[in-house]
Amino acid sequence: MRRTPVIVLALLVSLALAGEARAGNSVLHFQGRGWGSWNGEIVTQSAAWTSRTYNFSGNSRLDSADTNVVVRGAIASNCSGANNCIIVCYSAGCSRVLKAIDDLRASGNTLPGLFWIEAAGSVAGGTKLAEVATSGFTGFLAKLFGQQEAIDFDITPGAARGTWGYTQDAVPPDAMYHVAGNQDICKGFLFFKICGNQFIDAGIGDGLVGIDSASGAAAAGRYYDGCAVAKYPGRIWEPSTPCGGEARDHFGLVGRTIALLAPQINGVANDKMRVWGERLNYPDCDDAAGKCDNPASNPALDFSREPNGTLVAKDVSSATSTTTGSTAGATCAGKCGKYSGAACWCDASCATRGDCCADYTQVKCNVVNQ
Amino acid sequence: MLGLVLAWWATRGRAASATHATELAVEPSQAEAASRAPAAPSQVVVSDARLAQVLAQYRHDAVYPPGSRPLDEGARYKLKWNAAIVSDLPFARGLSYHFAADRHHVTFGEPIISWIEVWQTGNEARRVPLFVRSAWVMTTSGAAQGRSVSLRYHDDGLDGDAVAGDLRYSNRLVPSEHDELRASRQVQLYADVEAAGMARPMIRDFTYAARPVLEVVHVSDELAAGSLRVTVDCEVFEPGLYTFEANLVSADDSLPIGYVDQSLPLAAGRQKVALVFFGRVLHDVGASGPYLVRDLRGFERFLDGSQANLWWAYAPTHRTRAYDVNDFSAAEWDAPEKQDKIRRLEAARSAGR
DSSP states (O other): OOOHHHHHHHHHHHTTTTSSSSSOEEEEEETTTSSOOOOOEEEESSSEEEEBOOOTTSOOSSSSSSIIIIHHHHHHSSSSSEEEEEEEEEHHHHHHHHHHHHHHHHHTTTOOEEOOOOOEEEOOOOGGGTOOOOOSSSSHHHHSEEEEOOGGOOOHHHIIIIITTGGTSTTTTEEEEEOEEEOEEEESSSOOOSSSHHHSSSBBBSOOBHHHHHHHHHOOOSSSTTTTBOOOOEEEETSSSOTTBOOOOOTTTTHHHHHGGGGGGOEOOOOOOOOOOOOOOOBBBBGTTTTGGGGOOOOOTTTTTOOOOOOOOOOOOSSSSOSSSSSSSSOOOTTTTOOOOOSSSOOOTTHTTTOOOTTTTTTTTTHHOO | OOHHHHHHHHHSSSSOTTTTTGGGGOOTTTTTTTTTOOGGGOOOOOOHHHHHHHHHHHHTTTTOTEEEEEGGGGGGGGGGGOOOOOOOEEEEETEEEEEEEEESOOOOTOOEEEEEEEEEEEEEEEEOOOEOOOOOOOEEESSOOOEEOOOOOSSSTTTTTTTSSSOOOEEEEOGGGGGOOOSSOOOOEEEEEEEEEEEEEEEEEEEEEEEEEEEEEEEEEEEEETEEEEEEEEEEEOOOOEEEEEEEEEETTTSEEEEEEEEEEEEEEEEEEEEEEEEEEEHTTTOOEEEEHHHHHEEEOOTTTSSEEEEEEEOOOOOOOOOGGGGGGOOOOHHHHHHHHHHHHHHHHHHHH
16 A cells, blocks of 8 residues: 655656646536536637547546546646636536546646636535435436436535535635526336436425535535525636526536537537426326336436437446336346345445345446446 | 756746647547637637636635635535535435434544434424344445445444434444455445335445544644744655645634645655645634634545545644734735736736727
8 A cells, every 4th residue: 555755746746747738728528427428519619719528437436537537637738837728517527627626736736727617517516316215225316317327426415525525625716607407307207207306405406416516505405596605615606697597407507508608708609408307297206105116218218318319428328227127126227336125235245245136237237336 | 856846847938848648648529629729828718708707706716825715604614524414315205314424534543423313204303213124334436345344223322322212223333443444445334224114225425544644743833924834743654645624713613714725745754744824814804813723634645546535633623822813914825826827817808808
């Protein structure tokens, strides 16, 4: 475990020097959970700013190479030296940005070229959806969004504000402008529906993230006014957005945020007005009766696609556990790293203990648990 | 040595070299990236309204340096830096639960006491009996993930359970006593709980220090260039990049004043670390000393993700000398990085006009 000071020094120097790549003005985009790339909604026709997007897995753990190499490297390279940048982060991408900035500043890179950060539906404060589970032991987040992802471990309120709490003050004296949505996401599950906001329980939610997180609020809770809430240092409510949030769900918030950014950099937005939630006349699923573990009406439920199946971003399903089938009983679908609730396990130690559920590998827990 | 290298870097011109390796790790997607050729920084164009706002905000926030700022309303969470973030969640129809703990970060040798309770929604005092079918420390990162330490939750008034028979079921865990937690990993407490005929999985996030990394020996304070300098004399057990945080409050603990958050590489052995509470922070609050330096804590940071950060904390509160608030400078923070940022923003604003 012991390393020499030389290794630490070399790492710090490499981070501090990382801004020497070239002179340029860039808008950096960092995607969130469920996407392996940005979704195409960027500012166009801005003569002075180059939009840069990055291929990394939004599914991976926060303390992974996706954050520590790709995101951190992109910020170091484009926001220091002679370069200027604006960062657009989305959902769990904002958790990665905060960690990357905190690590860079701790390493001596002051990021002189960082103009500001635009945060769309930031889940850096966590969401209860990642903590609460169905009676079948599947996370509601995994069930509603069709996939369990490794990043889900990092976006509970406890992990986001506790384990990663030290990153929450990474921004000042620069500023992170927050944009939140207020439209729920509901999906059908064989004659019933699951909606996100009732479990998010934050006053206002966008179907995945509550306004307590999306506004940068310094404490979890129920809020109805993103403007007035006490925020973590350096966090600001985007002035051109209503205090009650934008009329978008989590999926549509990217386009709206791009639309807010475009005039600021003399560009044109390509907001595609996307919506992921569906209007359903079904009743809410009765979890006590096990109905929230029913199969999804749309078996292609995947956040990297529009509801009609059109791909919007590189999908990460090869490394996630699909929850669109029944998740009741002795299955590991959506329960990787956990107990199935029915006499078999889905954690990485189950193989040596001899108590894995039969579908442990089939539902990719061997991948999610890495 | 690091200082020399950084000083050398700072003296270099701003002209960019096109050969830095960091960019190799970053691959813009071809369809969208580099849709326009990069412009020179002097040609930055941002709307005047936004730039005016960003510049004004920066000037306002950069009155204080990044690592020493007021404990204003948005920063007061730091006064409860180690409180577990607990969510009240639905258990079943008419029932709610939480899985709470007395702390989030468990330093080496410390215990964590956690408890589970289920109650009738709307009245937290009306708890219901429950049965913890199994509970574990779950390792969620690195090698050997999954169940690591089996836990027992009990309501007998013993070993961390405050009151017998109150239907609050508790466990006391000392991570450093378990061989399974010798490596520094990310973890959760996990419980499979049955109540009122229903079962639920519950989780409680926490961190633990797998080994001691730093021990504070002595804390002292002095006035230095119009700021309050707190010197932390410490024994560092392994070399690494360390982050130090602390809060400054009034002597009666009623008035939050400021916080520090500083990182630096340390070699193993006895070290003295200077934490500077910026003078303007104290000046703006307007209260004379003595002050209390509390919540001195920090962690060894692993930038490569090879290990989870290792937290340490210093429980005693340090009482400073009785400084007069007028001893502290009212001057704004100034530094080359601040001037550089302002220059860039002003240049962008000029270019947009």
